[in-house]
Amino acid sequence: MWNTPGREAEKPYFGWLTTELSLYTPSTLNLKTHAHTRPVGQRPLIELEPTDHPLAVEQRTGIKQDRVREIAEAVLHPGDNA
Numbered sequence: 001m002w003n004t005p006g007r008e009a010e011k012p013y014f015g016w017l018t019t020e021l022s023l024y025t026p027s028t029l030n031l032k033t034h035a036h037t038r039p040v041g042q043r044p045l046i047e048l049e050p051t052d053h054p055l056a057v058e059q060r061t062g063i064k065q066d067r068v069r070e071i072a073e074a075v076l077h078p079g080d081n082a
Contacts (some may be wrong), residue, residue, distance in 0.1 A: 007037045
């Protein structure tokens with residue numbers, strides 16, 4: 001459906017998050033998700049199920065710029081002590 005006009009009308013697809021974000025406890029592996037297709041040219045929106053996992057809470061309630069920077073640094077430069 002990647003190039004199908006109107007694909008955003010599709011119902012969300014169930015999936016599992018398969019990315020380990022080391023900043024979060026408990027693990028982020030295998031959190032339940034829903035992938036929402038969007039118009040052609042836009043990537044799907046991945047929504048975590050509304051649980052009390054810290055990542056799901058941050059997705060629902062928002063996070064500050066400093067936290068985004070912290071997450072990006074951990075993902076882009078794993079193992080750095082900076």
